Amino acid sequence: MGKSFVGNSSLDLLSERYPELVFLLNFSSSCEALPEEEFIPEFKAVEVLYIYGIGGSSAYPSLKKWVLEEKTRRVVFLEDSLSAIERFLSSTYSEQILQDSQMFLSYLEEPYAKKLEEIVSNYPLEHVFIQATKSYRRKPQFEQLCLQLLRITTVVHAGTTEILKAHHMLANLMRNISKWPHSFLANRFQGQFVNVPAIICGAGPSLLDAIEPLKNLQDRALILAGGSAITALSNQGITPHLNIAADPNFEEFERLKTASAYETPLIYATRVHPDIWNTCNGQMGYLVSDTGGICEKHFENLLGINHQAVGPDLGMEALSVTTLSLAFAAEMGCNPIVFIGVDLSYTGMQKYAEKVVSHSAIDPKMLQENTQASEKLLRRKNVKGELVYTTVKWIMESECIASFAKKHKSCRFINATSGLGFKDIENSSLEEVSMDWKPIDLHAAIHQKMQLYQLDLRFSEAIASEKEKLCSSILRLQEMTLRMLKITHQAFAQEVSIPTAKMTLLEFDFQEELALNALFPFLDSTLDRLLDPCEKRKRSDKEMLKHFLEKYTSWKEVLEHVIEQNLMG
Structure with missing residues (x-):
């Protein structure tokens, strides 16, 4: 038999907004009345304030004043105890909260991911802050809940922004689709470089440590550089075999215009900022990657470009050109695949290698104040066991790469970077891992294949x-x-x-x-x-x-x- 809540007006309000919760309360264990927990919220420049523990409802007057300052602000109470929700119904501010259109209550059940995705989909805003009541802060799952919520927010916000800003992306897509007839189809490189070593280059500070050994490997390994790494390498006298560009923002042009790898073939995703064509003179390779959304797919279907996309098996958290470069190297059959300059942390309190940006030093205090979910500052141990600063987006990227490597057991993956590293991927130096690599005329092989795989001018x-x-x-x-x-x-x-x-x-x-x-x-x-x-x-x-x-x-x-x-x- 269900519980009786006769005469509780808060229950009526709960039933109207969250009928599924009323049903669940019938099966909750009995709870004793407890004093309301004092909770002092921290107000930051955020759009959504998440509070873990419905006990935080005691701060309603302060929370109400905060949400009224901006109609887009939201307070979301996260609660994983039905007994606590039952106690909440008799608390001082339960009626006001349940009637407030800017405040929401969400019940969490293990595993949290599905419910968190549902919550974030309703509030896909980038600037968030997560706080817990004093008693809930001690719960062992709180730290993991925070990271999970930030990761989901990063992915959902990126996806929702692309949908809402699709009309702005069209400026890139339409200009770049017109480049297809003059490009080679990079996906035809599938299986064309079996057992050829590949070096995936990032633009992290540790890239400088690999410059000298890299100069001796230009005829023994396929060097792939994306985004900022193109500038970093070319300005250090190294010409990658393939450049890769996928960033739709104007900053991609700003980075590439200072590079000097003008004749290097450029593999591009349709979403890339079209001004980059003013920075290069080499051959262009279109890569089917599903990064241009339904518009890209519409034109691929129209023209009969039906190659399987490179990259989807990386997962939803793969949001960088480094992960796209990795997927492309694996698609080509490269083995081993080595990472350099992929620090995924602020190595030496720097963000980029020299000659990428004029000032790349970071101020931890300023980063700690950043409320973007993807840029949330965290402390983790690097491959040397030292504590370094990293971010949510870099932890996502590290785990994406580790997961990809686990799925491709036939390939050897090696981290030659002194940064955050990757779970279950071996760490080694570039010199050690390349000792037995044989010379190969990679430029000639790439040139020949580019001519073979040209798309149709018609x-x-x-x-x-x-x-x-x-x-x-x-x-x-x-x-x-x-x-x-x-x-x-x-x-x-x-x-x-x-x-x-x-x-x-x-x-x-x-x-x-x-x-x-x-x-x-x-x-x-x-x-x-x-x-x-x-x-x-x-x-x-x-x-x-x-x-x-x-x-x-x-x-x-x-x-x-x-x-x-x-x-x-």
Whole structure:
């Protein structure tokens, strides 16, 4: 028989917002009344404040004042004890919290990951802070919960940002897709360098230690450099065999324009910032990598480029050009694969090797104040057993690489970097590991294969034709958006029940448009979720009308940007 909560108004509120919790409370163990725990929140420049322990509800007056300062702020109470939630229902501020649209309660069950993903998906904001009540801070799972929440926030925020900013990414994608007909298909390199050693170069401070031995290995190992490492190596007199670029931000151009490896073949992902073409004169290799989203896949299908993408088996936490370089080296059949300059920590309190940026020294105090989930500063032991500063994103990358190596047991992976290192990957020096490598004319082999695997110049006509179709479709989407906004305003004035028949038909036509499915397939559902996070109640007509207005206003802004910037041109 279930428990009786007769006469508890907080329970009614809980039932309205979190009906599944009321059901679970029927099976919780009985709890004794305890004094409310005093909790003093730390307020930082964050968008979401997570509090582990519903006992933190005692700070409601302070929390309320904080959230009222910005309507986008959220307080999320994380609780893994049903008994504690039951006690909360009789606490001083339970009613106010359960009625507050900026405060949320989430019950966690082991394993936490699935629930945390659900929570973060509703609040995919980058600047977060996690605090625990005094008693919960002592729980052994608290530290792991923090790291897990920060990692999930990093991935979900990156994914959501790409969906919401897809119209900005189009500026890169459309210009770079036009480069395909003049490129070779890098995926055709699959299995072409079996048992050829590969050196994956990062731009970490320890890269300088490997410069001299690296100069003696340019005819004995395939040297791959991505992003900042291209600049670091070329300015030290080393020309990589293959450069790899994938960063969509303008900083990629800023880094590459100071490099001197102009003639080195450049392997690129479609998302890369297109200004980089002004920094290089070598041959271009397009790499199918699934990093350009559905738009990239749409044009690949159109042109019959059906090669399996490089990189997805790295997992969702692989967010760097280093991990893409690793996947590409493995795809080519390289063995062993050696890492240099992949510090994944602030070695010697520096972020980059010399000659990458003018000032790369870091201030730990400033880093500790950074509330970006991916940049959260942590202390870990490096391969020498020394405590170093690292970040959430670097721990993610280290574990991604370690996991990838575990899946590819036929290949030997070696860390020749003095930084954070990788679990179960051996550590060695570049000199020791390369002693028996044989000379090979790698430049000639690469040149020959680039000529063999050129894409078709006739793709240009098909790409131009498809861009015209997408442009027409975008204009139709814009017209439908304006009609939807007009109908919504009229419904507001006439106080009619919605959705009306016109709205339903218009939404159906909207969803069928070519441009929506080829360029923005996830934007509509993402806007629906973010405009009404974690609310399962039935909404009134007025609330639904407000939802429609906000959603289609967002669509209007997206489509206006695409048209005004002539991104399909």
